[in-house]
Structure formats: structure tokens, C-alpha cells
Amino acid sequence: MPHDHPDHAHDHDHGLSPSGHPYRADNDEPLTYWQRMEIAVRELLIEKARVSPAEITAQIEVMDARSPANGAAVVARAWSDPAFKTRLLADAGAASREMGFDIGPLNLIAVENTDSVHNLIVCTLCSCYPRNLLGLPPDWYKTREYRSRAVREPRAVLREFGVDLPESTRIRVHDSTADMRYIVLPARPAGTDKMTEAELADLVTRDAMIGTGLARTP
Amino acid sequence: MAERVRVRAMMPPGHVRAPVYLRGKEGVIERPLGAFHNPEQLAYGLSAEKKPLYRVRFRMAELWGETAENPNDTLDAEIYEHWLERL
Numbered sequence: 001m002p003h004d005h006p007d008h009a010h011d012h013d014h015g016l017s018p019s020g021h022p023y024r025a026d027n028d029e030p031l032t033y034w035q036r037m038e039i040a041v042r043e044l045l046i047e048k049a050r051v052s053p054a055e056i057t058a059q060i061e062v063m064d065a066r067s068p069a070n071g072a073a074v075v076a077r078a079w080s081d082p083a084f085k086t087r088l089l090a091d092a093g094a095a096s097r098e099m100g101f102d103i104g105p106l107n108l109i110a111v112e113n114t115d116s117v118h119n120l121i122v123c124t125l126c127s128c129y130p131r132n133l134l135g136l137p138p139d140w141y142k143t144r145e146y147r148s149r150a151v152r153e154p155r156a157v158l159r160e161f162g163v164d165l166p167e168s169t170r171i172r173v174h175d176s177t178a179d180m181r182y183i184v185l186p187a188r189p190a191g192t193d194k195m196t197e198a199e200l201a202d203l204v205t206r207d208a209m210i211g212t213g214l215a216r217t218p
Numbered sequence: 219m220a221e222r223v224r225v226r227a228m229m230p231p232g233h234v235r236a237p238v239y240l241r242g243k244e245g246v247i248e249r250p251l252g253a254f255h256n257p258e259q260l261a262y263g264l265s266a267e268k269k270p271l272y273r274v275r276f277r278m279a280e281l282w283g284e285t286a287e288n289p290n291d292t293l294d295a296e297i298y299e300h301w302l303e304r305l
Contacts, residue, residue, distance in 0.1 A: 107251075124237050151239065155287045171291040178235045178271055178296035179254045 066135040070101050071183055072204035074133065075215075076197045078110075079188045092183060096133060103132040111174060112185045113211075118165055120158065120173045120211035121182045122150035128176035130183050134209060141210065151175060161212040184208065186215040220246035222305040223274060225297055233261035236301040244305065245276035248294055256298065270299040 016022055031039070045051050074096055078085040088095040092110035096103050108130060111119040123129065124147045129137040140146050149157050154173050158165060165171065174182045186208040192200060195218065207213030227242035235257050251271040259266035274297045279289030 124239070125235060151293055152282065153287055154291065167288055171288065173291070173293045175237065175293060175295040177237060178257065178298070180251065180273070180296055 063131070063136070066131060066133075068134045068204075068206035068209065069201070070096075070135075071130070071133045071206075071209045072201040073197075074099060074101070074183070075185055075204045075209065076201035078185055079192075079200050080197045085185070088185065101133060103130075106130060106132050107180050108133070108183060109174075109180050110183050110185050111172065113187045113214075115187070116168070117170050117172060118158075118163075118211065119182075119184045120150060120154050120171065121176065121184060122147055122173060123176040124148065124151055125175075125177055128181060130181040133183060134206060138206070158212065161207065163212065163214060184211040186213075189215050189217040192218055220248070220275075222246055223272075223297075223302040224305055225274070226301050226303055228301075230258075232258060234258055234301075236297055237295065239281065240274075240276065240295055240297070243276055243280050245274040245280065248273040248275040251296065254298075256300075271296055272299065272302065273297075274302070 042056065046053060046056075074088065074092075077099060078088050078095075084095060084098075087098070088110045089112060092108035093103060093106060095110075096108060113119055123141075127137055127142040129141060131137070146157070151173055154171050155165065158171075176182055186204065188200075189203060192203070195203075199218075203216040203218065205213050205216065208215045222244060223246070224244045225236060225240045225242060229238075229241075249272070251273060253268035254271050255266040256269045257266070273294050276293045276295070277289060278286035278291040278293065281293060
């Protein structure tokens with residue numbers, strides 16, 4: 001029993017857990033203005049029968065179910081099928097729909113990493129991200145630090161992600177400022193000639209498609 | 219030869235999608251993207267006419283001068299035509 005610990009009194013302050021770790025503060029701050037606004041609008045829409053709670057839950061489940069696996073499948077297809085890769089680089093939205101991914105009204109551009117070019121995606125103004133293909137963005141993607149440093153010192157940022165590129169590699173940063181969303185087509189790793197499309201997809205990480213990582217080597 | 223442009227160095231109030239760090243900077247058109255509803259009206263629920271949008275490529279040396287990590291690295295951003303002047 002935690003409170004039976006012999007080293008201190010029963011009414012000790014709750015600064016540390018029995019295993020010696022600090023307790024995390026409860027997440028029960030008051031609602032922000034925008035959180036109240038969202039709840040009010042949602043409740044009005046339900047009250048006026050424009051949407052049902054079940055529809056809202058279903059849509060949240062759709063958003064949560066999207067994952068980088070969809071993007072990885074697109075990349076693996078591009079690595080395996082040169083004609084598909086040509087179509088992907090010409091119109092990434094159409095190529096993704098061709099594979100059956102519902103990417104909605106997304107205007108998607110694929111940018112290709114090669115031996116001499118490395119692409120990095122950022123949205124300095126907010127958090128634009130190809131959610132329909134990669135799922136929800138990682139928390140760091142939305143931070144002021146990533147958004148400001150990716151355009152100012154992309155090489156330093158990449159080194160912190162473990163990607164140290166030679167000066168001879170041209171870095172192209174893409175700031176998603178308006179209506180386009182971007183996905184990086186990573187370079188296909190060496191030694192993967194005999195791999196199937198499904199095996200290749202396992203090498204494609206979320207970060208590789210943002211440009212903060214490289215595809216895994218088998 | 220890619221078309222050279224400069225981002226207008228305007229500071230209008232309200233919702234705009236031309237980042238401040240690119241205003242007054244010169245680049246080249248990387249590709250035209252077609253026309254999209256102007257976010258400067260769309261953000262306020264106004265009827266927004268479609269405006270041509272371009273991807274503009276800037277050299278890091280143009281954006282950050284001597285302090286650029288590598289002057290030949292580039293940054294691409296989407297800029298609406300009414301924010302661009304032809305050079």
C-alpha cells in the first residue's frame with residue numbers, strides 16, 4: 001500500500017509518487033474562449049438537428065484512424081512503379097485518389113528527395129499538414145520553435161533529428177503558406193531491390209514524409 | 219528563364235497568408251498553381267473572388283543574407299498574385 005511506506009508520515013505532501021516520480025498536474029484548467037465557442041456551436045448544431053452526436057463521433061474516429069501508413073503506401077507504390085511515380089509528382093492528389101485514399105479537397109504536391117536534393121516541409125503561419133494522408137501532425141510540427149527554425153536554419157534542425165546532410169546536398173524548404181499541402185517522396189534506400197511494395201512501406205516513416213527523417217534501411 | 223518576382227512589402231491589417239519574413243524579398247516563379255479563393259476575404263466569411271496563386275522559390279541568401287546556413291539552399295512558398303510584382 002502506498003501510504004504504508006515506513007519512511008514518512010501518513011500525511012506527507014503528495015509531491016512524489018510511491019516510485020519516486022513527481023505527480024503530473026491535473027488537466028482541469030478552465031475552458032478557453034475558443035473551447036467554449038466550440039462546445040456552444042456543437043450543441044446548437046445538435047439542438048437544431050443539423051448533425052447528430054453519433055455523426056460527430058464518427059467523424060472524429062475517421063480523423064483519428066488516418067495514419068502515416070496511408071502516405072507510406074503511396075511512397076512504396078512510387079518506389080515500385082515508375083509510371084505511378086511520374087503521376088504522383090505531376091499531381092499527387094490524383095495519384096493518391098487512384099490508390100483509393102479519400103483525401104477530400106486536399107491540393108497535394110509531392111516533392112522528391114534524391115542524391116542531391118533534400119526537401120523539408122513546414123507551415124510557418126499555422127499547422128498545415130496533409131492530414132488526409134498522414135493523419136494528425138506530431139505536436140512538435142505545430143510548435144513556434146519548429147515553425148520558425150525550419151525556415152531559418154533547416155540544417156541545424158535536421159541535425160537535431162539525426163539527419164546530417166553534406167553542404168553539397170541542396171535543401172529545399174517548403175512553407176505551406178496557402179492552399180497546398182506537401183508530402184516528401186523519400187529516396188529509396190539501397191539494398192531494397194528485391195523487396196515487395198508492402199515490405200517497402202514498412203521503411204517509410206512519418207518523419208521521412210515530412211522531411212525531418214530518411215526512410216529506414218532494411 | 220524563370221520569371222523573377224518580388225513579394226510586395228505591404229503591411230495591411232487582417233488575415234493575410236504572405237509571411238512577413240518574405241515581404242520585400244525576390245524570388246522566381248517555381249510553378250503556377252491555379253486560382254483559389256482569396257483568404258483575405260474568406261477568413262471573414264465574405265464572398266472571396268479567386269486569385270492566381272504561385273509557388274515562389276527564394277534563395278536562403280536572399281532571405282537571411284550572410285547568416286544563411288547555405289546560401290544556395292532554397293525556400294518555396296505559395297504567394298498570391300496580388301502580393302507579387304514582376305521584376
